[in-house]
Amino acid sequence: MPPIFIGGVVVGALFLMLGLIMPRLFCGWVCPVGFMSRLLGILGRKIGINTKISVKLNDRYFILSILVLIYISIMTIISGRTYCIGGCPLFWSYAGFEVPIGSMTLVLLVFFLSGSLFIERFFCRWFCPYGSLLGLLSRFSFFAIGVNRMECGSCRACSDCPMGTLPKKGPLVDGPMCISCLRCLDSCKNNSFAVTRRYR
Ligand code: SF4
Ligand code: SF4
Numbered sequence: 106m107p108p109i110f111i112g113g114v115v116v117g118a119l120f121l122m123l124g125l126i127m128p129r130l131f132c133g134w135v136c137p138v139g140f141m142s143r144l145l146g147i148l149g150r151k152i153g154i155n156t157k158i159s160v161k162l163n164d165r166y167f168i169l170s171i172l173v174l175i176y177i178s179i180m181t182i183i184s185g186r187t188y189c190i191g192g193c194p195l196f197w198s199y200a201g202f203e204v205p206i207g208s209m210t211l212v213l214l215v216f217f218l219s220g221s222l223f224i225e226r227f228f229c230r231w232f233c234p235y236g237s238l239l240g241l242l243s244r245f246s247f248f249a250i251g252v253n254r255m256e257c258g259s260c261r262a263c264s265d266c267p268m269g270t271l272p273k274k275g276p277l278v279d280g281p282m283c284i285s286c287l288r289c290l291d292s293c294k295n296n297s298f299a300v301t302r303r304y305r
C-alpha cells in the first residue's frame with residue numbers, strides 16, 4: 106500500500122479552501138467521480154429506474170460518510186499510510202489505474218459505480234469521506250443557495266437536485282449535502298433560488 110501522499114494532502118487542503126467560497130464547490134464542479142456518478146444517474150433514469158428517496162432519509166444517511174471519515178482517519182494514523190486509497194474511486198480516477206487493483210477494490214468500485222445507476226451520486230451522498238469533510242466545512246462558506254419561499258409554487262421541479270436534498274424549508278439550502286451545482290436555479294420556474302451571502 107502507498108504511504109501518505111504529501112502532494113495529495115496539499116491539493117486536498119486547497120480544494121477544502123474552495124469550499125469556503127461556496128459549499129462543496131469541488132464536488133459540484135471539479136471531481137471526476139462526481140461527474141461520472143452524475144452520468145450514471147442520468148443513464149439510470151433513462152432506462153427507467155426510479156432514483157428518488159425521501160429527503161429526510163437522504164439527509165439522515167449523511168452520517169455514514171462521517172463514520173467512514175472517522176474510521177479512515179483513525180486507520181491512517183495507526184497504519185501510517187493513506188488508508189482510504191484501496192477503495193477510493195476518487196484516487197483511482199486520478200491515479201489512472203497505475204497502481205495494481207486488488208479484488209476488494211474492484212468489488213468496491215463496482216458497488217459504488219453501479220449504485221449511482223439507482224441513486225444519483227450514491228458514493229458522494231453517503232460514503233465519500235472527503236465529501237463529508239467538505240460538507241462539514243460548508244457551514245462556514247461565504248456564499249450559499251438562498252431560497253425565497255414566497256415565490257415557491259410547490260411544483261417540486263427542484264426535487265431533481267443531484268444530492269436529493271430538495272425541496273426544503275428555510276431561507277438557505279443549508280446542510281452538508283449541497284454541492285453548489287446550481288441546478289435548482291435552472292429548474293425553478295419561479296426563480297425561488299439565488300446565490301446569496303450566508304452572513305449579512
Ligand atoms: S463526494 Fe467525493 S466523490 Fe463525490 S464529488 Fe465530492 S469528492 Fe468527489
Ligand atoms: S422548483 Fe421552485 S416553485 Fe417548484 S417547489 Fe422548488 S422552489 Fe418551489
Ligand code: SF4
Nearest residue numbers: 266283284286287289
Ligand atoms: S440542486 Fe441546488 S440544492 Fe441541490 S446540490 Fe445543486 S445547488 Fe445544491
